[in-house]
Structure formats: C-alpha cells, structure tokens
Amino acid sequence: MNSNTCTATGRAGLSTLFPPRRKEDSLHDHVIVLIQRTKNDFFRGMDDGQLASLPDHVRPLVPVTEEVYWAFVTKSVRCRCRKLVYAYEAEEAWGDEFREKLDKPKPEGGFGTLEAVLKEAERLWRENSPDYRGDRAVSQPGKLSDGRANVRRTRLPEESEADYxxxxxxxxxxxxxxSNKERAARRREQSVVLWQTVRPAIHALCSRLSEEGAARRELEDESVQREIARHVEGYTPPQDDTSALADLILLE
Known part of the structure; x- marks a missing residue:
C-alpha cells in the first residue's frame, strides 16, 4: 500500500482517506461499511499486512498513522459516526425502525442520502442516549440544573450537531x-488625525527650509544632532538639500 497516495495536509475528511461508495452498494450497505470503519477507529495504527485482510472497499487508501488520523478523521466525523453506531445497534423499537428505513426508497419513507441517515441518528441519540445532556447542550453560559458551570455556546433544541x-x-x-470593518474604520480615523496634525507641521518645516542650504545648516546644529543621535547611532548628515530635508521631516 502506497503511503504517498494522500498526504495529511489540511483536513480533507474521510472522502480522501477511503475509497468512494461502490455503485452496487445500497445505502444500507454503505452504512454498514461506515459502521465497520468506526468500530475499528478507522483502522488507526494497522499496518499493510493487517489492512490487506480487509475488502478493498472497506480499507483505507493508506495506512492510518497518527498524523493521517488527526488530519483526516475530524472530531465532528468521529462524533457523528459514533451516534450512527448507537442508532444502528439499538435494540429498542426505534432502532428497528431506523434499520428498516435504510432499506426503503425515499418515496416510501426511506432516507435517500447518507446525510439524512446521520441527521436521524443524531436525533435518536439526543432523544435516547443516557450520555446526552440536554441542559448542557442548549443552555446559556452560566449555571446548569445540577449547579455546575456551563461555558458552552448555546445550541438550539431543534438543531442537529452539524447545523449547530x-x-x-x-x-x-x-x-x-x-472586526475587519472596525479596524479599517479606525485606520481611516488615524489617517485623518495624521493628515490634520502632521501635514501642517511638515508644510511649515518645508517653508522654513526652502532657502537653499537651510536644511543642511539646520542638521549641522548641535541640538538637532543630539536629537537625531537619540534615534540613530553614528548618524552622518547628508550633503544635499533634498536628503537633508527628508531627514528633518522624519525627525519632525
């Protein structure tokens, strides 16, 4: 198995890590494959020899190393797939109904798509699993009914996890x-302030130094050189008026 078939750059998801659904597979067949992958933690840590014993349409395209696992098997995918396993393996009547709908066409009450299957599994998990904490999932940040702190964001009762x-x-x-608009507005305000305060000072400076040689003479003044020395070590005054004027503008 070629480990270079895909890379762990970005979070591409299971569609990159596993082969696509076979044309001959029904939706129910595909769900069974997904459950098999989930219950085996997406074959994490298996080597080429172990993966070779799996059917081609079940095994991953590359060995699922730790790097590959965390890059392609996202937390959201793991969470949704665990809920699919819970709903599919339920022994209650609602579990039987869930499995029956996998074999029905959509016009007769079936799911039609894998996304519809996953959403229904999430709903069944919320309604039946003892692990579901409804008060924590939909409550505002603050105190829960048992007195513990809740810092999660609010999820609406009718939302699936994917919608949330x-x-x-x-x-x-x-x-x-x-935030970007506010930063842009602040930059515009700062530009206005600079334009209104710095521009007149520069105009006044240029007017004062417009006489030929005035800028160079001012740079030679000891007090000016001491001021420049606070900012630039080993400063040497330029010998042309344009450069001298530019230095004085920067100093201003």
Whole structure:
C-alpha cells in the first residue's frame, strides 16, 4: 500500500482517506461499511499486512498513522459516526425502525442520502442516549440544573450537531467581517488625525527650509544632532538639500 497516495495536509475528511461508495452498494450497505470503519477507529495504527485482510472497499487508501488520523478523521466525523453506531445497534423499537428505513426508497419513507441517515441518528441519540445532556447542550453560559458551570455556546433544541457547528462557523465569520470593518474604520480615523496634525507641521518645516542650504545648516546644529543621535547611532548628515530635508521631516 502506497503511503504517498494522500498526504495529511489540511483536513480533507474521510472522502480522501477511503475509497468512494461502490455503485452496487445500497445505502444500507454503505452504512454498514461506515459502521465497520468506526468500530475499528478507522483502522488507526494497522499496518499493510493487517489492512490487506480487509475488502478493498472497506480499507483505507493508506495506512492510518497518527498524523493521517488527526488530519483526516475530524472530531465532528468521529462524533457523528459514533451516534450512527448507537442508532444502528439499538435494540429498542426505534432502532428497528431506523434499520428498516435504510432499506426503503425515499418515496416510501426511506432516507435517500447518507446525510439524512446521520441527521436521524443524531436525533435518536439526543432523544435516547443516557450520555446526552440536554441542559448542557442548549443552555446559556452560566449555571446548569445540577449547579455546575456551563461555558458552552448555546445550541438550539431543534438543531442537529452539524447545523449547530455550521451556525457557529457563520457567526465567527460574521464577527471576523465586523472586526475587519472596525479596524479599517479606525485606520481611516488615524489617517485623518495624521493628515490634520502632521501635514501642517511638515508644510511649515518645508517653508522654513526652502532657502537653499537651510536644511543642511539646520542638521549641522548641535541640538538637532543630539536629537537625531537619540534615534540613530553614528548618524552622518547628508550633503544635499533634498536628503537633508527628508531627514528633518522624519525627525519632525
């Protein structure tokens, strides 16, 4: 197996790490493959010999090293897949209904897409899993019902986890856009202040030094050279008027 088939640059997701769904596989078949990958932690740490025993459509395209695992198997993917396993293996009546819908076409009440399967699994997990903390998931930051502190962002009761994360991304993007606009506005305000205060001083300086040789003579003044020495070590005054004027403008 060629470990160079893909790299761990960026978070490309499972679609880069595993082969695509086979044309002959039903949605139910594909879910079973995904569950097999999930329960084996996406074959993390298996070598070429171990992976060779797996069917081609199940095993990853490259050995899943630690670097590959953290680059391609995101936290969101792991979370959603664990909830899929929970819903699929449930022994309750709602678990039977979930599995039956995997074999039905969409017009007859089936899922139609893998995304629909994952969203339904998330809903079933929220409604049935003892690990789900509804008060923590949707409460405002502050105190939970058991008195513990809650610092999580608010998730709406009707949101799936994917919708919740998408809303957070959109909120962060909007905040970044607003922050950039505010910084641009502050820069414009600073430019106005500089234009209103520095420009008149430079104009006055240029007017005072417009006489030929005046800039060079002022740079030779001991008090001016002491002031420049505070900023530049080993300063040597230029011999032409233009450079001397530029140095005085910088000093101003």
């Amino acid at each position: 994360r998408r809303r957070l991304r959109e909120r962060r993007h909007a905040a970044a856009v607003k």
